[in-house]
Amino acid sequence: MSKKALTRDAILQQAVRSASQIGISRLTIGSLAEQSGLSKSGLFAHFGSKEALQLAVVQAAQAQFVEEVVKPAFTQPRGMARLHALFHGWVMRLYAGSMPGGCPLLAAAYEFDDQPGAIRDALVAGQRWQRDTLQRLLQEAHDAGELAAGSNVPLLAFMLFGLIQSAHHDHQLLDNHHSAQLALQGFAQLCGAPAPYAGQAGS
């Protein structure tokens, strides 16, 4: 990999971390340059504009999600095992140290939902793909007879995504230490999988 690409990747890795804390729209070229050990103009030359930088951050965060959540899930056999691995990995990533300020893509969905442009377009495409992936794995589990008969697959995908958002909200804002457990219990209730920690539900 060329030096340019190496430097660019290092910038983006740090930028995703920063975006998780302050949001993509509040990234500044100056502070990002300082964190990367570059000058403002040196960093700027890698992207050409702030919007291009923000778009690259979105794409880097999406690629990171695929690497850390989707790919590991696809090592599991098709059906409930793969579905459970996807949901479990998705939830647990909210508590991993790699994103100290929460998921930058969920935050960006709120930041850019009213700002047409390339960034919003990329977010929409990415979120649609995430949802479609979740729904496809649900459908495969349903086809394999591992979900309750008559399950409404699109509704289940909608509800599971809500569990993830609720866990994110409770963890990041309310410091609710039971949020991961609640999300996994919710998955168990909706999809009938064995519930980790079942029976330990406190108040």
Place this chain on the structure above:
Amino acid sequence: MSKKALTRDAILQQAVRSASQIGISRLTIGSLAEQSGLSKSGLFAHFGSKEALQLAVVQAAQAQFVEEVVKPAFTQPRGMARLHALFHGWVMRLYAGSMPGGCPLLAAAYEFDDQPGAIRDALVAGQRWQRDTLQRLLQEAHDAGELAAGSNVPLLAFMLFGLIQSAHHDHQLLDNHHSAQLALQGFAQLCGAPAPYAGQAGS
């Protein structure tokens, strides 16, 4: 009401609308003054600092939520009727014209979850109160025997709040026209209430 208070309320009403579109942290005194027909310094004098303005916007949005969602629900009799009214009003407000850019409080939760200060404190208190209210109405419905026996009330509150967030996300970012219907179907599945539009679930 004094003229000062009248002007301040008009400013805040417009500010909440703007915050729903661009977020609380990106409100600017200049554009807010222009929208209110005031000068920058004229508007500034009402709050004394930008942070005080943002805090007032949070409090105004919270008061608006109580007026438009919570109070109407409490006109219903205790139990499932009141619970259903709260959830229904909460979801339907996402589609009312009063907040064109989505719920500013949900967006602010993502904006400020990593920025300690008075604004975050106010958001935490407000979100905790919302959740406690939802959970209290669930408990009352449960005590009245209107929920499935053995229902996990805190988990139900967590899941219902997830439905609201999922509806918000699907509506604001993905332009999913079925999002309200999905949230209400989800409520029906979790709480056993009659589902409006049941059976019309498309893809």
Place this chain on the structure above:
DNA sequence: CTCAAAAAAGAACGATCGTGCTATTTTGCA
């Protein structure tokens, strides 16, 4: 109507940001 107090306007400041231009350093091949 009078006039003091309240409310708003106007102008200017320091700071910060994105961006463009030029000079300097570093890289990698001949």
Place this chain on the structure above:
DNA sequence: TGCAAAATAGCACGATCGTTCTTTTTTGAG
């Protein structure tokens, strides 16, 4: 090693923002 090209640094600009200070307009009670 020499040198062209790539990568980065240095510097300055216009714009925007929050804030302060002073002046002008508006309000409402006597």
